[in-house]
Amino acid sequence: SGGFSAIAYGYGNVESYAYLAGANIQDFTFQPELTGTTQGVTNGCVGLPISLKINLPYKPTKLVWNVGDGSGNTTEAPPIPKDSLIRNGVVFYTFVYPKPIVYTLPNDYTFRVVSTKPSADNCGATEELSVDFTVDPLPTAVIAANLTSCSAQEVTFSAASSVANVSGKTLTKWIWDFGDGNFSSLQNPKHTYSVANATTFKVTLSVGADNGCFSDVVTSNIAIGPQPVAVFNSTFNGITSVNSNINSCINTAITFQDKSTIGGGATITEWLWDFGDKTSSTSQSPVHSYTSAGIYMVSLIVKSDTGCESLLLTKTFNITDLPINDFTLPEVCAKDGIAIFKNLSTDYDKQITGLTSYLWDFGEPASGALNTSTAIDGNHKYNTPGTYKVVLTIKNTNGCVVVLEKVFTVNDSSPIANFEVLNTNFCSNKALVLKNTSRVDIGTISRLEWYMDGVKILTDDDPLPDKKYAFALPSLGGNTDKIYDFRLIVYSGVTCSNEISKKVTIKPSPQISFTALTPICENDGDVKIVQGQESSSQNGSGVYSGKAISADGTFDPKLAGPGIHTITYTFISLNGCDSVLTQDMMVFESPLADAGPLIYILSGGQIKIPAKASGKKITYKWTPSLGLDYDDVLNPIASPAEDTEYILTVTTDEGCEVKTKIMIKVLGEVHPPTSFSPNGDGINDVWHILLLDSYPDNMVEIFNRAGQKIFESKGYKIPFDGNFQNKPLPVGVYYYIIAPKSGRKTVTGSLTLIR
Structure with a gap:
């Protein structure tokens, strides 16, 4: 606003006059203040009450106020001063407009006061005082925020869209009330709510500009949902664990039981499981099994219907391999006593210390309570031959269970022993093949023993029906046969057995030797091989066979070629038995x-x-x-x-x-030809000097009749071809000088060129 004016009015014939009192006393004469305070203002704000006071150096008898708000004049007669003060030795009296002034529209207004003096002076009996006063519009406050959030989740509030509404003025103050007893004076504050149940908070904002005007308070409601808490248990093989570290096994179904909680006013609607093996689930209580041993981090995040998400809950699962279940099946017959099932089971680490329980089911319900056992090894008495299903269930410290079922047979007590001799050639150097044809009515033959002339030669603990056995016989030479007694004992259990004996006549076989052969060269010629011999004086004959060898042992290395060649020596006796030995003959390549x-x-x-x-x-x-x-x-x-x-x-x-x-x-001498014919017919086309090239340093020179040198060569590697400077020489007589060097004398003569 500008300065204020003062106008004096005279009495009677005294003229009135006006004057500009000047801005230098404006702030002292007119003093607008915020109502209820002593804070002076230079401008007003729409809707903001202000109080107006003036300071006069006298006590007027009447004051007529006009604040320009359309309400007209307000008269005080006499006005009562509210205060007094001394300035520059002059006493001033303070008068206050009777009521607060509230402007409803932004505009430029004028304060006017007409004061009646207690006595007239040279300026008259009254004076009019006025000053301009500007009322600014209020700023506009705008709240920007996500009006739905979660407990413990930071919310960002923004007043960036608020405006001062006065050109050249900016916002300088922000008053936030988050509705939970917390406040902020930042333009864009962040705030975190903490609630146990779903709660709605009233957020208010008022903004202030640098002209002192504050906006109306704006309000927004923000809904804060409670944060869910992720909790889960795990159950497998009937064992439930609430721990953070859980042990289990591969191929074992684990049920993950959701126990998550959330406050009132919200419901958990989403489950995000991560099993740590690149698989996941969104079920509330999923079932999962691991196929590989290892340490897996299982995590759960739950979400509510208000969009609130729990913190990540993680538990460690140590997944091991399953225990190894195994046991032996005894070989028993009905007459035997207790059948003992040897437990071979171990934990995944090959140790037995991790196994905690065993349960046997011997597959004979008729035996009552004796049909089961919790001992480490199984023991059971079977009275009836037949097939039974034996089941062993083991459990380890992790609670992992493995069940193994094996089919077990209680054999008949009366096996029948028998065998067949399969040989057609009964020579002593051939294996004697015997076929087991023993049987038992129920079950199987569990073991058999072979004897030759009363001496045990083989025990088979896993005999099969019709299994064949090949036995090597003692060496037998000469020309006399030998009879052997073969006995077979078969068992269907520990005490149940049967036996049979048969005699077999064996013929002697040639007793031969074939010593090593000395390597030979490819070009050595025929070699006679005599190393094959029969040593038991058997009647018969020996022959050789193989590549490049005749029956009498003559070997041709050239025909055989370089390399290793197998030579066979065969002796055939008159009784039809033969013996065969081989040796390798090495033939070296000849140059x-x-x-x-x-x-x-x-x-x-x-x-x-x-x-x-x-x-x-x-x-x-x-x-x-x-x-x-x-x-x-x-x-x-x-x-x-x-x-x-x-x-x-x-x-x-x-x-x-x-x-x-x-x-x-x-x-001894160099004898050059006396003529040659270089006509291109391939015969004597060059002057060839026999044996001249045996003299490495020889020199050959040829001249025409005029003495011109037409050919010269050192070493004579390229013979004279009848050309000079790549042109054919004419037919005629030419002369040569040949210097063989190497101590030989020079040879000269004439050469006739014929075409």
Whole structure:
């Protein structure tokens, strides 16, 4: 607002006049305050009561107030001062508008007061005082929040949508009341409710702008649901556990019993189970079993119909393998006494200390109370032959139960022993095959014993019907047969048995030996094998068989080839019995070698012998060594002074060798041809000088009649072909100079070129 004006009015003929009192005394003369306080204000707020007072340096006889709210003038005559004060030595009197002022609309208003002085002065008997006053609209408060939440769950409240409603003004104050005795002055506070039962709270907010105006209080109701508490038990094999660590076994059904709770006004509607093995359930009380041993963390979260979620509850389940249930079945007959079932059961860790109980059911209800037992091993007397179902139930410390049922037979007391001899060849070196044909009317034969000439040779504790037994007989040579007595005793229980005896005549068999064979080489030629022998003077004959061998023992290693070859020696006696032995013959691969064809060289010349050889890990030896640079390489350099035959011996690391020969003839002179015809017919197309290449440092030069050199070669590896500078030379006579070197004299002469 601006400054205030003062207007003085005279009496009678005295003129009235007005003046601007000035802003410098505004705050002192007019002093609007919040009603009920001494807090001065510079502006008003819609609906907010204010009190107006003025300070005058005299006691007026009348005050006429007008606050601009449309209510008209209010007159006090005489007005009573509420207070007085001294300022700059002048006494001022304070007068207050009779009632609080409440503006219902935002606007610019003017306070006016006409004061009648107690006596006229030069300015007159009255003066009018006025000042402008602005009333601002109230801010608007807006609550933003999720109006449904849960106990112990933080709720975020926001006043971000609230506005000051005055240009240039901002909100600076927020007054929150969360309805549970807690407050906040933050713009966007967070608050956590704690309730046992479903409760609705009234949340209020008032916002204040920097012009001092506060909004009306706005209200929102927030519904807070109680937080459920997850609780569960587990039951398996009749055992219920409330502990946090539970032991159980694989393949055992575990019932998870929900015991969760929640306060009034809400209901648990969702169950989220995690069994720790990548499986889950949403049932209230699911049933689950584990297929693998291990430690599993089972967790439960429950949710209510108000959307509230419990804390995670986790329990540890130690799942082990099942106990191992096993027991033996005795072999008994009706005449035997107690049948003993040996308990072989262990806990999952192969120990018996973890087993807590045993229950036997012997499958004979007629025996009454004797039909069951809780002893570790089962003991029961059966009086009647037949088949029974024996059941053993075991339990371990984890409460895990395993049931095992086995079918058990009480055998008849009268077994019948019998057997058949299956052989058609009764030679002593062949197994004697006997077939068990024993039987019992009820049950099975539980054990049998074989005897030969009164000596036990075999016990079978698990005989099967028609089972065959092969017995090796003692060695018997010569030409005389032997009779053996075979006896069979069969059992259907401990004391129930029967026996039978039969005699068997056995023929002697050849007594042969076949000693080891010495390895030979592929190129050794035929070898006579005589190592097979018969030692008991039996009448008969021996023959050999196998690859590359004749019946009389002649072996051809070349035909057999390298490698291991099995040779069989068979001796057949006149009684039809035979004996067979084998030995392996090792044939080593022989090397291959070719020293090469006849070679000519000039006297004083040399040549590399073109020998070829192959084989495994071979070595070389040349004889004689005279005229060779080396005698232990495949291709030595030969420079004999006279005709020489060299022998190459090639040997493998297994000792197999081969020899080959080569003749080297030594020529004394170089004899070049006197003509050649390079016409492309493949005959004498080049000037070939026999044996010249045996002189490695030879020099050949050819000239035409004019003395021009048309060919030159060192070593003469490429013979003269009748061309010069890649052009054919004309027919005619040419001249040559051949220098063999190596101590040989130069050879000269003429050469005729014919086309």
